[in-house]
Amino acid sequence: MVRPPRKEASMADVARLAGVSSQTVSRVSNGHPIVSEDTRERVLAAMKDLNYRPNSAARALKSGKFRTLGVILFTLATTGNVRTLEAISASAADEGYAITLLPVATPTSTSVRGAVTLLGEQVVDGIIVIMEVRLLDAAISLPPHTHVVVADSDAGDRYSVVDTDQSGGAEAAVQHLLDLGHRTVVHVAGPPESFAAQRRAHAWRRTLEKAGRPVPAQVDGDWSAASGYTAGLALAADPTCTAIFAANDQMALGVLRALHEKGRRVPEDVSVVGFDDIADSASFLPPLTTVHQDFAEVGRLCVDGVLRQIREETTERGTTLVPTRLVVRSSTAPPPRG
Template sequence: MADVAALAGVSSQTVSRVANHRSNVEEETRQRVLSAMRVLGYRPNTAARALVTGQFRTLGLISFGLGNFGNARTVDAVVRAAQRADYTVNMVAIEAQTEQAVHAAFDRLTMQAVDGIVLIEAQILDTPALRLPSGVPVVTADGDAGHRHATVDTDQALGARLVTRHLLDLGHDTVWHVAGPEDSHAARRRAESWHATLTEAGATVPPVLFGDWSAAGGYEAGRHLARRPGVTAVLAANDQMALGVTRALAEAGRRIPGDVSVAGFDDLDEAAFFSPPLTTVRQDFDVVAERIVALLVGQIETGRTPATAVLVPPRLVVRDSTGAPPPR
């Protein structure tokens, strides 16, 4: 640090302020210090900085089911948002949603000296008796129904209402639903909102068909729907299942959207290239991640841990897979 200060013609305190991203440094001085750091190959000693500040600039991340599209996109977006906030991320991926597994993941991350932890889609938090280890700030994404911790999520209910209302407005008498797994927060919120929207419209509420988020699960549900001639509109709880539903209906000779309209949820990059292009609900994972990191960093810096609930609105994307019902 002294060498950088001498080369840049500033004090060691100024070098420290630049290294720690403080704002009370003139831009010309900051650039001179950064140039000196590059010339000398200087890297801040993060261990020493942690001893001074009490912060390691590292976030822990616990994710359940990385094979799920939404979870994987959220993880990716959180890592990028953390980097922009000058934090690194250590991740633990676990499959077993048990109290023991959650506590083991917390222990592993806290031993790695993280400043805060993000949990993604942790249904185990529904267990009333579960208490997460204290002493570390926590933000959950799609998994804290009791709001015991700060939580950020897409407004799943709004998304399901938008797409269900879109199908009803096209003239369909009702909308069938291929839901996600029964233990999923997102799937439950979407199904509950679909049900409420149909009820509010005075439409018949068909029985729910449950899938597993996969195209194969959607295909099996689609084969069941194809045997029911009265089905004219289907909302699948994600785009992969919508793809399976579309395939099953097409194999049965049902035209999309001429005979049956099909909509999904998530807006996969490939959704615009389905045949036909898929009407769906776009989740803004980048905004969700930015809010998660902002809440967690706020807790780290202030020491306050409010049980705040933030909902990020989604957007309906209308494409060619939905249209008016066939003539009676």
């Protein structure tokens, strides 16, 4: 004999077992604060006994809250984006929120507009943007009530921003090399359209000028180890180059390889500093001196910021800076004598 499928428990069933009204069960399901602790425990016990699962879709339609955050980002190819996204996902889960990820393969106004439109169709409570905010503005004008937090970009007073202290980290890197006795520092920069690259390059130049040191020509890269290798080959041919600050660890890795191939020893002949402190930087040869970014904290603060806007039904402006710190390893030393 085939038994009919077991009927799922309803809110009314829970109310009868707990000896309360259906409205009280609804309040417990939605985390309403006015329910007494004894009543809450009784209702939760009844839910467990009956294996009752609240209809989250119905609650969302009724309340207008979907407990989902949208994340728009340009690429998953960079260490920073991946680690920030990982932290956002973990922090959102801790708060009972899911994330809907919209990677934008090519950062054009059309592709960003499509991502924002798709997020609107999938109903999210707030948006975290991990890309240059100028692309978001070029693509679409978000309604003023939209809950938005931007990571590692420059949004001025338009959106709430959580950013690594790019300038402070770059200044610490350059000053470290100057304090070791290097006359000046060559910079291998990130792509010129990148906000982070611009901030780091500006701080490099400002630190040299403040110290009264000559400012060498900037060498542009694209965040990749390959571009760092190309830059390193050119710099290895310059005997006056004794210190290099690369705008990220991947480019620093390429620089290290090029210097090695050209017979320039690190750090005996040339000191090299990176930026990011990726997991592998301590295993470079030699271990890389670099600026540590707290990607986990950036992600956590992004989630905290957008949830605060959602809960308070408001929008925020301004920038929160996450501190950096210099991690000194074996790739830096005083310049060679003579």
